[in-house]
Amino acid sequence: MSTQIEQEQAEEQAEADAAAETEESHQERRLSEKKARAEAREREEQAREEVREAEDTVEIKVFRYDPEVEGKDEPRFDDFHVPFFKGMTVLDALMYARDHYDSSLTFRHSCRQAVCGSDALFVNGQQRLGCKTQMADLEGPVRIEPLPHQDVVKDLVVDMEHFYEQMHAVEPYFQPDELPEGELEEQRQSPENREKVKMSTRCIWCGACMSSCNIAAGDNEYLGPAAINKAYRFAMDEREGEIKKEDRLEIIEQEHGVWRCQTQFSCTEVCPKDIPLTEHIQELKREAVKSNLKFW
Amino acid sequence: MHEHDVLVVGAGGAGLRAAIAAHEEGADVAMVTKLHPVRSHTGAAEGGINAALHPEDSWELHAYDTMKGSDYLGDAPAVETFAQDARDEVIQLEHWGMPFSREEDGTVSQRPFGGLSHPRTTYAGAETGHHLLHTMYEQVVKRGITVYEEWYVLDLAVSDHDDVEDRECHGVVAYDIASGEIEGFRANDGVILATGGPGQVFDHTTNAVANTGDGYAMAYRAGVPLEDMEFVQFHPTTLPSTGVLISEGVRGEGGILYNEDEERFMFEHGYANNEGELASRDVVSRAELTEVNAGRGIEDEYVHLDMRHLGEERILDRLENILHLAEDFEGVDGLDEPMPVKPGQHYQMGGVECDENGHTCVDGLYAAGETACVSLHGANRLGGNALPELLVYGARAGKHAAGGDMKEAEIQTGPSAESEAGDLDESIQIGAVDTSDESVAADGAAVDAKSIVESEVERQRERVETLLESEGINHAHVRDDVQETMTANVNVFRREEGLKQALEDIREARERYQHVAVSDPSRTYNTDLIHTIETRNILDVAESIAVGALAREEFRGAHWREQYQYRDDENWLKHTLLAWNDGTPRLYYKPVLLEAEKEYEPKERSY
Numbered sequence: 001m002s003t004q005i006e007q008e009q010a011e012e013q014a015e016a017d018a019a020a021e022t023e024e025s026h027q028e029r030r031l032s033e034k035k036a037r038a039e040a041r042e043r044e045e046q047a048r049e050e051v052r053e054a055e056d057t058v059e060i061k062v063f064r065y066d067p068e069v070e071g072k073d074e075p076r077f078d079d080f081h082v083p084f085f086k087g088m089t090v091l092d093a094l095m096y097a098r099d100h101y102d103s104s105l106t107f108r109h110s111c112r113q114a115v116c117g118s119d120a121l122f123v124n125g126q127q128r129l130g131c132k133t134q135m136a137d138l139e140g141p142v143r144i145e146p147l148p149h150q151d152v153v154k155d156l157v158v159d160m161e162h163f164y165e166q167m168h169a170v171e172p173y174f175q176p177d178e179l180p181e182g183e184l185e186e187q188r189q190s191p192e193n194r195e196k197v198k199m200s201t202r203c204i205w206c207g208a209c210m211s212s213c214n215i216a217a218g219d220n221e222y223l224g225p226a227a228i229n230k231a232y233r234f235a236m237d238e239r240e241g242e243i244k245k246e247d248r249l250e251i252i253e254q255e256h257g258v259w260r261c262q263t264q265f266s267c268t269e270v271c272p273k274d275i276p277l278t279e280h281i282q283e284l285k286r287e288a289v290k291s292n293l294k295f296w
Numbered sequence: 297m298h299e300h301d302v303l304v305v306g307a308g309g310a311g312l313r314a315a316i317a318a319h320e321e322g323a324d325v326a327m328v329t330k331l332h333p334v335r336s337h338t339g340a341a342e343g344g345i346n347a348a349l350h351p352e353d354s355w356e357l358h359a360y361d362t363m364k365g366s367d368y369l370g371d372a373p374a375v376e377t378f379a380q381d382a383r384d385e386v387i388q389l390e391h392w393g394m395p396f397s398r399e400e401d402g403t404v405s406q407r408p409f410g411g412l413s414h415p416r417t418t419y420a421g422a423e424t425g426h427h428l429l430h431t432m433y434e435q436v437v438k439r440g441i442t443v444y445e446e447w448y449v450l451d452l453a454v455s456d457h458d459d460v461e462d463r464e465c466h467g468v469v470a471y472d473i474a475s476g477e478i479e480g481f482r483a484n485d486g487v488i489l490a491t492g493g494p495g496q497v498f499d500h501t502t503n504a505v506a507n508t509g510d511g512y513a514m515a516y517r518a519g520v521p522l523e524d525m526e527f528v529q530f531h532p533t534t535l536p537s538t539g540v541l542i543s544e545g546v547r548g549e550g551g552i553l554y555n556e557d558e559e560r561f562m563f564e565h566g567y568a569n570n571e572g573e574l575a576s577r578d579v580v581s582r583a584e585l586t587e588v589n590a591g592r593g594i595e596d597e598y599v600h601l602d603m604r605h606l607g608e609e610r611i612l613d614r615l616e617n618i619l620h621l622a623e624d625f626e627g628v629d630g631l632d633e634p635m636p637v638k639p640g641q642h643y644q645m646g647g648v649e650c651d652e653n654g655h656t657c658v659d660g661l662y663a664a665g666e667t668a669c670v671s672l673h674g675a676n677r678l679g680g681n682a683l684p685e686l687l688v689y690g691a692r693a694g695k696h697a698a699g700g701d702m703k704e705a706e707i708q709t710g711p712s713a714e715s716e717a718g719d720l721d722e723s724i725q726i727g728a729v730d731t732s733d734e735s736v737a738a739d740g741a742a743v744d745a746k747s748i749v750e751s752e753v754e755r756q757r758e759r760v761e762t763l764l765e766s767e768g769i770n771h772a773h774v775r776d777d778v779q780e781t782m783t784a785n786v787n788v789f790r791r792e793e794g795l796k797q798a799l800e801d802i803r804e805a806r807e808r809y810q811h812v813a814v815s816d817p818s819r820t821y822n823t824d825l826i827h828t829i830e831t832r833n834i835l836d837v838a839e840s841i842a843v844g845a846l847a848r849e850e851f852r853g854a855h856w857r858e859q860y861q862y863r864d865d866e867n868w869l870k871h872t873l874l875a876w877n878d879g880t881p882r883l884y885y886k887p888v889l890l891e892a893e894k895e896y897e898p899k900e901r902s903y
Contacts, residue, residue: 035811039769069818087537087627099772103824104816108335110504113540114624115426116335132624153474154821160332173434174393184349184383186390188402194395201395201420201427205334239393 047100054083059141060093062105066154069104075152077143078102084135090123090144091130094156107156114272117204120211121156122147127208127270147211163207166224170231170251177241193238200233200280202273209267209277221256225267225277228252232280235287246291253288261285297749300326300442302697303468303483304490305449305511308336309425310665310686310693311490312432313385314654317694318488319439325698326442328449328470328481330506330826333433337492337504338686341425342543342617343409344417345687346680347386348379350406353414355379356894362681363896365411365576366674367853367863369524369871372892373706374670377652378681378688385687386418394431396420397614407614409548409680411576411903417680422543422617428683444481446473448826449510450759452487452518453480453752454658455743460519460875461710465661466745469756473826476819478757480749486697488662489515489648490690496830497838498641498787499779502534502541511667513833515648516840520656521711521873521884523669524646525837526844526855529677530788532580534640536598540625542618542637544679547573549614551603553584554634555592561599568903575903578676578854581639585788588638600634639788643682645673645854646844649709649873653702654693657710664693670707671871674888675853707889711875718847718872718883724799726839728879729806763828768813771828777805778831778838786842791858795846802839809835836876844872847883865898 051057060080066072080097091109098105108118112131119130122145124138135142150158180187209225210216216224223231234240235248252258258281267277302318304311307329318325327333348358358379363370390396390404397405397419409417420427436443447470455464467482491511495503516522532553533542547553553573555561562568567583568575575583584599593599603611603618608631611619622630647669654662654670663669665686672685696702720726781801785794809832816824850864851857870885890896 035769037767039773040815043770043773066818066820068820069816087625099770103770103772103814104818104822106816106821106823110331110335110506111337111340112505112538113340113621115339115423116331116337116504118331118335154818157821164332168437173438174431176391176393179391184387186387186396186404189396189398190402191398191400194398197395198421201430202423204339204426205332234393237393237395 044101050083051081056084057081058084058088058093058135060097061141061143062094062097062156063145064155065152079141088135089131090121090128090133090135090142091119093135093142094130094144106154115204117206120147120206120208121145122211127212129206129208129272132272147207149211149217150207160207162220163205163210163226166210166227167205167230169223170227171248172230174234174237174240175244176239177244187239189239197233197236199275200229200236202275203229204273206272208270208272212266212270214264214266215260215262219256219260222260223252223257225281228258228284229275229277229280232284235284249284249288249291252284258285258288297480297482297746298326299482299484300324301483301485302488302694303328303481304488304694305329305468306336306490306492306667307331307333307443307445308490308492308665308686309338309428309432309683310667310690311488312429312436313687313690314488314490314664314694315441316432316435316439317691318698319441321695321698321700323485323698325694326444326481327436328444328447328468330446330448330473332445333436333443334430336429337507339426339429340502340504340541341428341683342422342541343545343548344407344419344424344680345386345428345683346409346412346416346678347382347418347684348414348416349383349386349404349418350414353416355383357413358382358416359894360896361412362672362678364899364901365676365678367676367901368865368869368890368896368898369671369674369852369888371671371707371889372894372896373652373889374672376892376894378672378685381688381691382684385684385691389428389431389687392431392435394420395427407545407548408574409678410544410571410574411678412680417548419545422545422615425683444470447471448473448829449514450478450756450829451752452514452661453749454518454661455748461657461712463519464659465518467749469749469752471760473821476822478753478760480753482745482749483660485699486660486662488654488664488693488697489667490664491667493644493666494834494837495641497778497782497834497841499783500534500539501641502531502539503641508830508833509837510830510833511663512648512840513836515656515661515663516836516876518658518661519876520658520661521649521875522646522840523649523871523873524671524674524844525644525840525874526848526872527645527675527853528641528841529577529643529645529854530581530639531642532577532584532639533601533637534642535622535626536636536638538625539640540621541642542601542621542635543615544577546601546603546615546618549603549610550606551601553580554600554602555587556594557592561587561592571903576676577679579903581788582856584639594636598636598638601637602634603630604632604634643677645669645675645677651705651707651709652692653696653705654689655696655705655709662693662697664690675855706892708886711884713886714873714884715870715887716885718885720843720847720883721796724796725803726799726843727876727881729810731879760825763812763814763825764817766813768811769808770815771809771812771831774805774809774812775831775834778802778834782838782841786845789856789858790845792846795842798842799839799846802835802842806835840874843874843881843883847872869898
């Protein structure tokens with residue numbers, strides 16, 4: 001390693017000397033590029049060294065695709081070996097691979113604590129959040145793919161637009177009949193009612209449920225578990241009035257609404273926030289039936 | 297070129313609240329954000345929202361607690377406006393459907409929090425920020441406000457007058473992450489920076505990967521001074537391996553801190569004989585590290601936070617989220633064993649200097665939320681005061697930018713507010729490596745708003761091209777170096793030689809940054825490019841924190857100096873300001889305002 005660097009420095013010197021007569025800035029740029037290449041090699045070598053020294057390493061196989069880069073326009077899997085540490089998550093492994101081997105490795109991530117919902121991935125054949133999935137719990141090599149049933153933008157990034165559209169389709173905002181008029185007066189809500197909607201309000205919009213749902217895969221207009229859960233969150237909130245509840249039931253009862261659900265529980269199984277999605281959908285079906293009977 | 301009345305940069309709590317307020321004033325408002333709004337880090341806030349709602353509580357008490365918590369470095373007009381408006385803002389949130397935790401009679405619950413004289417913290421489980429963020433995003437959807445999501449703002453378009461106070465902000469230039477397109481966004485009435493905190497300046501932080509301090513850095517380079525940047529809050533209870541936050545709510549509900557000898561050290565070693573675990577965050581963080589340094593830490597690294605005695609029912613009811621976090625990120629069952637915790641970077645008290653209406657000294661440029669320094673939190677923020685801040689000051693900035701009718705601000709901003717020049721050791725080099733790159737707008741002759749935005753677009757296109765086409769070092773090395781030196785030297789305990797070392801390391805990192813390049817050639821979702829540009833912002837923000845920390849020769853709030861062990865009101869009852877000054881930064885001071893409707897006499901801060 002060290003002799004290699006000396007040799008490079010000698011080369012740089014020779015090149016620098018030659019360039020000095022022509023253009024100084026050109027020379028500087030070449031030099032810094034050379035230096036950068038040497039540093040990049042050094043860092044990669046350092047990573048390999050860490051991998052060799054680590055008692056334990058893990059292998060990840062990561063889906064790669066970039067429509068505009070030659071060699072990546074055909075989907076493929078790249079293998080990375082990363083040093084393992086106790087508590088390492090799938091996201092940690094991806095970040096290590098990106099920062100040490102290939103800075104073009106692309107995935108969404110932000111909070112690292114399972115609340116921003118950016119890093120829902122398909123890990124060893126199941127939808128999971130990268131940041132809250134322990135590498136130790138997975139069988140290696142760990143296969144990491146983008147969420148199925150969504151268009152891949154690049155590597156592990158999928159197009160979330162359709163998911164957001166469905167979320168927006170259920171009037172996802174609070175609409176009370178009336179508000180208290182007193183100064184600094186809140187609406188009353190019983191602790192029981194708050195408990196009733198609690199799980200539904202935990203959704204982080206990660207899209208894992210939608211990706212796991214066979215019905216959503218076959219019917220692009222199906223609202224999907226997350227959007228229906230959002231409707232549940234408001235329909236069951238006693239602070240909204242009965243009239244609004246009827247409107248909400250109408251929205252989720254439409255052709256591509258709750259009745260499409262075949263209670264396969266796949267959404268409930270993959271939800272990283274443990275929201276009983278299928279139960280919520282079932283409960284809305286019952287509410288819709290009750291409400292239809294009322295108006296019969 | 298896109299054109300709107302008001303542009304909000306960032307779509308966390310402050311940005312969403314600002315956009316709603318501007319919309320309510322009738323403005324055509326758009327949000328430009330590098331993350332989809334619901335991905336913002338406001339969603340990670342756990343504990344709660346302080347507001348004096350109980351009849352026996354009052355805004356005056358809230359203001360008094362906040363001022364005391366600030367160690368008398370808050371400005372009274374900012375503190376009072378905040379305490380008054382916070383109540384309406386919380387009720388407004390409730391009216392928007394926020395799922396607050398409730399009492400038996402259906403009213404919103406309030407719990408005790410550190411440094412508060414009354415149980416004043418409203419909350420929604422231990423996931424208050426998540427609910428606040430989603431509730432406000434719902435209101436943005438309802439109003440049909442335009443959101444340019446996954447558009448990364450590269451820089452501001454500001455006129456290049458010599459005097460900063462003559463400058464005007466006309467918009468921003470942003471990069472569409474999905475397509476690689478660069479476009480100008482013109483703002484007719486104002487640009488509001490609400491880009492959150494700078495946690496990525498440190499390597500052990502509760503902040504998200506996206507919290508790279510973009511707003512501070514952009515405002516700073518446009519000429520707006522950064523205020524009190526040395527005041528960084530280190531939260532006393534973060535998980536050692538990841539920095540994930542364990543809410544102060546745990547201590548609010550009765551959680552206890554123990555050292556390795558199972559001593560309840562907050563009392564037994566006299567750190568806070570009255571408040572114990574519920575003393576202010578800076579006090580508890582220092583206590584924990586003092587224990588560790590004295591050899592009483594567990595594995596020489598952390599202490600224990602025990603909540604088992606609260607009982608499963610109460611924990612599940614009020615702190616369920618904490619159980620999940622401890623299990624998922626530390627492998628610990630909080631019902632069965634104490635949780636390991638240590639201090640981690642959490643919040644930036646300082647920020648972009650602005651007044652009570654969020655306005656900076658550059659016309660048309662605003663800041664709100666953690667990005668801003670009004671100054672409300674002074675030397676130390678109280679738990680539960682960040683969320684009401686982003687509501688109150690987000691709303692005020694949005695309303696003012698949209699031309700709403702508001703009282704003139706009492707807080708003075710800009711270089712004209714200077715009361716005293718600062719001086720920094722001449723051996724220390726800070727600022728731009730090459731000042732020729734640092735003019736505010738590329739075209740000195742540009743006068744009208746449109747050409748100012750256009751010339752900034754050109755400048756940013758060139759910058760991006762250069763980064764994509766040249767070969768160079770990976771920004772990640774530079775970022776790592778900055779994070780390491782900041783955590784080693786500008787942490788809870790600060791020593792002169794360490795601070796100088798940090799500034800030297802940052803200088804070296806700046807020089808290396810001159811040679812960074814992006815190796816991913818793609819225009820599609822190029823995160824390599826985004827992270828590389830963020831790292832430039834990290835450099836500017838890290839430097840401003842270290843400069844402030846070296847300049848302030850006293851111990852106040854979160855800022856501890858080895859050589860200066862007392863709060864020095866005679867010499868340091870003043871704000872630190874650092875102005876970019878086109879690449880050759882200048883340090884100066886302005887006085888603290890301790891009088892508004894009430895007068896606040898600095899007292900010893902004991903808990």
